[in-house]
Amino acid sequence: MVEYDHKLFVVIVNYRTADLVIDCMHSLMQPEGVPERTRIVVVDGASGDGSAQKLETAIVENKWQDRIDLLPLETNGGFSYGNNRGIDHLKERYGSAEYVHLLNPDTVARAGSIGTLVAFMDEHPSAGIAGSRLEDPDGTPQACAFRFPTAVAQFEGEFRFGLVSKLLDRWRVVLDTPTEAVRVDWVSGASFLIRSTLLEKIGQLDEEYFLYHEEVDFCLRAAREGWECWHVPQSRVIHLVGQSTGVTERDVAPRRLPAYWFESRRRYFTKNHGRTYTAIADSCWLAGNLLGRVKSVVKREHYPHPPHLLRDFVHHATSKAKQS
Structure with a gap:
């Protein structure tokens, strides 16, 4: 002992x-x-x-x-x-x-x-x-219990559409x-x-x-x-969500995500799953995000994501890929 x-x-x-x-x-x-x-x-x-x-x-x-x-x-x-x-x-x-x-x-x-x-x-x-x-x-x-992120979860987390999310529930990152x-x-x-x-x-x-x-x-x-x-x-x-960073603060308009958010996400995938899987995860995220935007337009819903999210994601993904 x-x-x-x-x-x-x-x-x-x-x-x-x-x-x-x-x-x-x-x-x-x-x-x-x-x-x-x-x-x-x-x-x-x-x-x-x-x-x-x-x-x-x-x-x-x-x-x-x-x-x-x-x-x-x-x-x-x-x-x-x-x-x-x-x-x-x-x-x-x-x-x-x-x-x-x-x-x-x-x-x-x-x-x-x-x-x-x-x-x-x-x-x-x-x-x-x-x-x-x-x-x-x-x-x-608040959300505080999770599954590990996967490529499938990257798609579901951005799309968030009823039947699709139900079918992909076993990969959903945020647990009930x-x-x-x-x-x-x-x-x-x-x-x-x-x-x-x-x-x-x-x-x-x-x-x-x-x-x-x-x-x-x-x-x-x-x-x-x-x-x-x-x-x-x-x-x-x-x-007190987001009080220390301002990134996830509630009851205010979403803020533009800082560069370190994208860098941390990319490091997690490349370090733990390799570059090929990271590219797949990026593609799944992009597909989910784009379909989510289409869904918002069709259903006339407010798109809740931070400003410039898609542009920033593509910028960081492509710039890091080139550096690799």
Whole structure:
């Protein structure tokens, strides 16, 4: 039996969302916020907007220094980079922990939610990863349990047409909201618990991803080594969707997707499935997108996608293909 210095390490990566992180820290510092023997680090990815100073002041004023560290970085290397630096910091300063929890800055942990996730992992030694139920402040569930992306799923996700979607349901990436703990392919990185022995086996997050698809990649690497991934809806975490990036923010007009979204998607497919399969996946996405546009015109529906999506997709797909 391995003896660990701590039960849990928690890493929160901030980029210009200091107020959200302070709310998140408050939720973790409540009596049922985190298990005993937990250390937390807030990593600031070179925000340049005074975030680091604001976070340091909040930690001192609330007397959280004995539980929370602040790690200001000199560069914004993205989600994987920031989380890996946070994990490194905790290991170097505090030794070992049985689990590592990656938590988004735009989350608020409901009472007992983190402890519930840890307890689940304690009871399921074959589980290497577990994710919380993510929800709106009013309790409305969000998509947080998924299948791995495939070429077929790329087509269905863009077309989304009744009978076709029903026929392709077994490939649909987003799963229906589970009510009980269920084994899935991958879970959202917004509340992402990892067993330390898994990290030792497969390594940390791939820093070639700036943002998006890094948790999918990590879960696939884990699955290929025989580890299980579980969605645990009894662990409930409020997720203020899109507040940290603005990309998926609700109740506002869709925004143009940043270049790193396309780059991350392409890296996931080429790294894990090769260039030929990536070309097939791209073709399926394009076919689904074009048919979806035709469907919207015929049915006189509003086309809900981000602006310039098709043009941007083609640009990034062709430019990367040429570089290859």
